[in-house]
Amino acid sequence: MNILFAGTPKPSAKILKALCDDPSINVVGVLTKPDKAQKRGKKLVQSPVGIEAQERNLTMFKPDDLNDLKLKQSIKALSVDFVVVAAYGKILPKWLLGLPKIMPINIHYSLLPKYRGASPIQSSLLNGDCISGITFMKMSEGLDDGDCIKQYEINIKNNHNKITLEKDLCDLSITKIFEILDMVKQEKYTLVEQDNDSATYCKKIHKSEAMINFNEPADEIYNKFKAYYEWPGICFEHKNIFIKIKEMSVIDDSEVNFYDKNIVINKNGLFIKTANNTIVITYLQMPNKNVISSSDAFNAYKDYFNE
Numbered sequence: 001m002n003i004l005f006a007g008t009p010k011p012s013a014k015i016l017k018a019l020c021d022d023p024s025i026n027v028v029g030v031l032t033k034p035d036k037a038q039k040r041g042k043k044l045v046q047s048p049v050g051i052e053a054q055e056r057n058l059t060m061f062k063p064d065d066l067n068d069l070k071l072k073q074s075i076k077a078l079s080v081d082f083v084v085v086a087a088y089g090k091i092l093p094k095w096l097l098g099l100p101k102i103m104p105i106n107i108h109y110s111l112l113p114k115y116r117g118a119s120p121i122q123s124s125l126l127n128g129d130c131i132s133g134i135t136f137m138k139m140s141e142g143l144d145d146g147d148c149i150k151q152y153e154i155n156i157k158n159n160h161n162k163i164t165l166e167k168d169l170c171d172l173s174i175t176k177i178f179e180i181l182d183m184v185k186q187e188k189y190t191l192v193e194q195d196n197d198s199a200t201y202c203k204k205i206h207k208s209e210a211m212i213n214f215n216e217p218a219d220e221i222y223n224k225f226k227a228y229y230e231w232p233g234i235c236f237e238h239k240n241i242f243i244k245i246k247e248m249s250v251i252d253d254s255e256v257n258f259y260d261k262n263i264v265i266n267k268n269g270l271f272i273k274t275a276n277n278t279i280v281i282t283y284l285q286m287p288n289k290n291v292i293s294s295s296d297a298f299n300a301y302k303d304y305f306n307e
Helices: 010-021 048-055 069-076 120-126 162-185 218-227 294-306
Strands: 002-007 026-031 082-086 103-108 131-138 148-155 234-238 241-251 263-266 269-273 278-285 291-293
Touching: 002 010, 010 026, 010 048, 010 082, 010 162, 026 048, 082 162, 103 162, 120 131, 120 162, 120 218, 131 162, 148 162, 218 234, 218 241, 218 278, 263 294, 269 294, 278 294, 291 294
Parallel strands: 002 026, 002 082, 082 103
Antiparallel strands: 103 131, 131 148, 234 241, 241 278, 263 269, 269 278, 278 291
16 A cells, blocks of 8 residues: 655654554655754754654655645655545645545544544543544545544543643554555445534644633643643743643642641642642742752742742
């Protein structure tokens, strides 16, 4: 099977690696986002998919414009059975969707039509969902609205965060992708149209969403901590200083004596009242400092937090 693969982040690179390692698969080309400048030094850095493709000497394309004439000519010259997309970050144009001899397939990290869009994993964690999953979908010109080939569920654990849930969904995708490709190639599948009336959408996450408010319920704060674990993280303001929360949990208010305060610190944690219950911060980061434990924070910043 000849595959044109499109993807950008680390999980997509893992899927590309799995495809390349299978003797029945021939990756004839790779689409990924253009190289990005690092914050320091402005050195251009390839995407994880770009790095994987380069290491395997695969034909690679990093277009800004998917309708560029030279790009079209180069890709149309390839013999492509499937286009396989995993978090590429761009909507494919009609000419590219019509390119493969068999089908363009997208791997989406939600149970569509729930969470169409850019942040399905974060959205499931923010909403406190118990179930997530992956959808293999025949791609269309719309945003994640193509017919479903097959879906697979996964339980969301209480300690799942963006990184760990994404890993589990990626591993599930790798386990099932070959079955899906074979099923579609042999025409042993049934497409299921999505219910557009029940569709939900998720937006791109912005850095400004990192700031939390302790007037929110503790569970909502914890859900943000899990959803934004990789980026942008969460932080709070105390005495005009922004402090990042690196590890936390939720406990009942009855488990700590606040002595008529909203914040209490000891070696076991930084305890903060919320709209209901209490959050316990066990690792934190002060501005321009290393991450420290609550024990170290107690020794260094006890007066700062207790004043």
